[in-house]
Amino acid sequence: xxxxxxxxxxxxxxxxxxxxxxxxxxxxxxxxxxxxxxxxxxxxxxxxxxxxxxxxxxxxxxxxxxxxxxxxxxxxxxxxxxxxxxxxxxxxxxxxxxxxxxxxxxxxxxxxxxxxxxxxxxxxxxxxxxxxxxxxxxxxxxxxxxxxxxxxxxxxxxxxxxxxxxxxxxxxxxxxxxxxxxxxxxxxxxxxxxxxxxxxxxxxxxxxxxxxxxxxxxxxxxxxxxxxxxxxxxxxxxxxxxxxxxxxxxxxxxxxxxxxxxxxxxxxxxxxxxxxxxxxxxxxxxxxxxxxxxxxxxxxxxxxx
Numbered sequence: 001x002x003x004x005x006x007x008x009x010x011x012x013x014x015x016x017x018x019x020x021x022x023x024x025x026x027x028x029x030x031x032x033x034x035x036x037x038x039x040x041x042x043x044x045x046x047x048x049x050x051x052x053x054x055x056x057x058x059x060x061x062x063x064x065x066x067x068x069x070x071x072x073x074x075x076x077x078x079x080x081x082x083x084x085x086x087x088x089x090x091x092x093x094x095x096x097x098x099x100x101x102x103x104x105x106x107x108x109x110x111x112x113x114x115x116x117x118x119x120x121x122x123x124x125x126x127x128x129x130x131x132x133x134x135x136x137x138x139x140x141x142x143x144x145x146x147x148x149x150x151x152x153x154x155x156x157x158x159x160x161x162x163x164x165x166x167x168x169x170x171x172x173x174x175x176x177x178x179x180x181x182x183x184x185x186x187x188x189x190x191x192x193x194x195x196x197x198x199x200x201x202x203x204x205x206x207x208x209x210x211x212x213x214x215x216x217x218x219x220x221x222x223x224x225x226x227x228x229x230x231x232x233x234x235x236x237x238x239x240x241x242x243x244x245x246x247x248x249x250x251x252x253x254x255x256x257x258x259x260x261x262x263x264x265x266x267x268x269x270x271x272x273x274x275x276x277x278x279x280x281x282x283x284x285x286x287x288x289x290x291x292x293x294x295x296x297x298x299x300x301x302x303x304x305x
Contacts, residue, residue: 001184002079004029004099007047011120011169012085015106016047018173019083020054027077031088032060065092074098081180084138085172096138101183103138106176108168110150111136112193115143116201120164123155124226127218130154131164133172135179137190146190149179160228206231213259213304217249217272235259235304237281242304245286246278259304265289267304 001024005016008031019026028051036043044052051058061070074095082103084091096103109119110132123131132152137145153171155164182188209231211220224233224247234243249272254260256268265276280286293299 001025001081001180002077003027003180004074004077004079004082005047005085006030006082006087006091007085008045008088009086010046011108011165012087012106013046013050014166014169015085015173015176016050018177020050020056022177026051026056027079028056028058029087030058030060032062064089064095071095081183083176083180091138093140104148104179104183105136105138105143105145106172107134107136107143108132108165108172110134110152111143111147112195112198114201115198117203118201120161120168121204121226122199122201124159124161124164125222127222128155131168133168133175135172135175136193144193144195146192148183148188148190149175151175158225160225162228204231209233211235211244211304213267214270217251217269217274220269220274221247221249237299237302237304241282243280243282244274244276244278245280246276248275248277249273250275257303261299261302261304263300265293 003019003024004027005019006029007016016028028047030045030048030051033042033044033048035041048058048060059070059073061067064070071094075098079099081099081101082096083106084103085106107119108131109123111134114122120131130152132150134150135148136143137148139145151171153167179188204227209227211223211233220233224244227233232243232245234241236242250266251272253272254262254268256262258268258270260268262268262273266273267276276289278286278288279292
């Protein structure tokens with residue numbers, strides 16, 4: 001089987017690796033190299049790096065629409081199926097309709113729940129107890145196509161975006177391998193989503209990490225889980241951004257106002273308290289709470305905002 005794999009982010013890496021392990025003939029399409037880090041080094045995407053290390057033919061088009069040369073390149077490959085996983089760009093319909101067996105997408109939610117770019121974050125942010133992955137046919141609308149297969153997974157109360165992404169990528173790899181075999185052999189028929197049950201996610205920004213202390217400790221902890229490691233969660237202390245890098249929720253309550261810092265590095269929330277375990281002031285190194293309080297003892301009783 002010949003496949004063209006469209007992917008960019010870290011989430012897509014284990015899925016591409018599982019296809020490589022099957023010795024399928026794969027061509028990769030990924031985002032162009034970008035300047036990364038303080039030294040601004042030109043760096044391949046995670047998918048691009050894996051493809052290049054395995055000597056796969058790799059294309060990094062700046063754009064897909066009205067690119068006749070790239071369109072001809074894809075036609076010459078003669079792939080039976082296109083697989084799209086966290087690619088990050090809209091793929092025109094004239095490309096998606098090209099392969100004989102169609103184009104399919106791996107989406108890490110139980111569609112129609114959490115359509116859009118950040119389904120893993122939203123599952124954590126909302127405190128869901130389960131999520132899953134969906135293999136779907138791509139149509140003209142975002143995450144709207146017919147479903148080939150789904151599989152569920154429980155969310156551990158301590159899962160973060162980082163750990164849950166790994167679990168869902170591994171789950172997706174197994175489901176995808178089984179699904180494309182059934183598609184090729186004509187053993188599976190897609191079915192419509194219940195569009196009336198659709199919910200939607202948005203692109204996460206740095207501002208989404210700002211803490212509202214008039215939320216419950218559980219809600220803030222879920223925010224931490226969803227946005228670990230980027231953008232993280234943060235608040236303001238004396239006009240300086242204070243990033244909380246490790247924390248835990250507690251149901252303890254005091255008469256202090258939400259945002260008040262208590263003994264031991266606990267912060268009063270609207271309901272419950274958030275235990276800060278590690279944090280980082282802007283421009284400083286990350287430190288544990290005990291070390292921070294040794295140098296900032298007057299912070300006790302002050303209010304974060």
